Amino acid sequence: MKKVLGVALGILTAIGGFVDIGDLVTNALVGARFGMRMAWVVVVGVIGICLYAEMSGRVVALSGRPVFDLIRERLGRRTGLVTLVASFLVTLLTLIAEIGGVALAFELASGVNYLLWMPLVALAVWLVIWRVKFSRLEQVFGLLGLLLIVFAVALFKLGPDWGQLVHQATNPHPVGHESWATYTYYAIALFGAAMTPYEVFFFSSGGVEEKWSRDDLVTARTNVFVGFPLGGLLSLAIAGCAAVLFLPAGIQVGTLGQVTLPVAVAFGKIGLAIVLIGVFAATFGAALETVLSCGYTIAQYRGWQWGKFVRPREASRFHVIMIVCLAIAVLTLLTAVDPVKVTEYSVVFAAMALPLTYLPILIVANDPDYVGRHTNGRVLNFFGLIYLGLLVVASVAAIPLMILTRAGQ
Template structure:
């Protein structure tokens, strides 16, 4: 049982990272419009985030410090400030979306309007961060998020034509009613969603929270190799369900409620109940991750005391940032902004900002001054360099594709 809970940080990071409100909708939307023609992006993103998180986790375990502490020290305050500004802005967008996502998920369960759930969701996130131990938070949220495996169960229950689905994945074709620009826009969006920087901020900071050392490097690899591929598999299952049920009916996903239509078709109310529990857990887990990441990034950059393992009185500025972030994001939601739209924009902007975080971690992971003899090996550096090229290409293409396609319209 101890070994099972040892991977909970990776599960929570993957569930919150791959399957937040924007990813849930985006994967279903892509399936309803393109079938599985964009399925190839998911494994590309999974391998990329595994490389990224593995380096960040190893840096945290060996040095005992998290991402922004090292970025500021290694690259200087000015370069780190640019990284901080972009990362913090995107993170706040994501907090807004995740709080709204929790509210939308609770609406599915209660039929009560989402705006009434926004303050409840924000307060619950603050209460868990303030009062619940980190290990309990990651175990409960991560394991409840596994209810999202109901999408994989539903895909099998729908008895699709596996040969056709395999052909769509292995020989992708852009549908006649979609443009090449739109296709590549969603490819960038899916890639940005898979490699969202806050996942790594949370993962590396969580390693410090749990006081990982060199002896925990095996645990770090286990977290990465179990958690992130799991998130990728569930992402493909959501897209597959949409391909089987929504694409033939020409239902383009525009709301959270449409995501669960294939689940209802496959197993009725019983599977729907599991889906709702999983969606609430995933969006709540993502809200915890992103809110904590807001405090992590600022506190680490400015050298403040930080961490859930510290009492609020001992890390007052860190906890103040969390409260201000939650209140601000909840206030934005009360303007009537669509949390799904916010997240879809945030994942594209994440792709744009990703090089600012990925490159410093790659540099530090190769610096013997921080890592001693535990720097990247040759094979890892080759793979990491290939992904640096991919990340730069996605970042450069994101804005032009957004403009040309009208954000995927």
């Protein structure tokens, strides 16, 4: 049982990374507009995040230190600062969206405007971080997020033409009036969402919180190769449901209510209740991940005490950073900015920061001073460099495509 619960960190990271509020809406939006013609992007993203998350987990298990701490030490403070600024700003944008996403889930369940829920959501996030142990946080929100499997069950219940879905997945191209520019824009957005920077920083810091050692290499790899593919499968199921229900009718998706509609059509009120609990767990878990990642990156760069493995008074600056970030998130959302749009933009900006995040990880994972004889092999480095090239291309193309397509319009 202990080994099963040990996978919870990977499950929580995967659900937070793949199925947060932006990904819920983006996957449904892509499914409604392109069917399963972007399934390949999710697959490519899953392989990439598994590749680099395995490096991060291995570094933590062998060195006992988080990746960002080693980046600063190995590459210097200036290079570390560039990585810090890029990843922190993207993570803060994602935190804003996640707080709004939890509030939107409460609005769907209660009918009370999401703006009224936001301060309570931020307070709840802070209380959980302040009072709940890291291991309990993993188990509860990671496993509750598995309720989103109801999307996969709903896909079968809706009775799709499986041959048509397979045809779409194996013929990746725009359809109807959609252009290649728009198709490429959303492909980069999905890729950026799959490999968003905070995932590896949270995962490696979580390994320190869990006190991983050399004996935990198997646990770290199990987290990676179970948790992240699970998140990818959930993303494909969400896109599939939208492709079945919305694509034939020409309906575009832009709200959380539309995302959950296929489950409600398949299973009625019971299905809706289940999916809302899953959405709450996934978005709340993502809010915990992102606010912790904000604290982790700054504290590790500055060399401050950090983490939930020490008392809050012993890591006071770490907790102050998180409180300030939560306050910024609430104040931003109180301007009535659309949290879904915030995340859609954040995943595109995340694509710009990807090379700055993953090149240092590749360097650290090849340094015997940190991992001893467990450095990357030739095959792993080959694929690591291939993905680094893809990340550079996505980074360069992201903003021009955003401008050209008017953010996918």
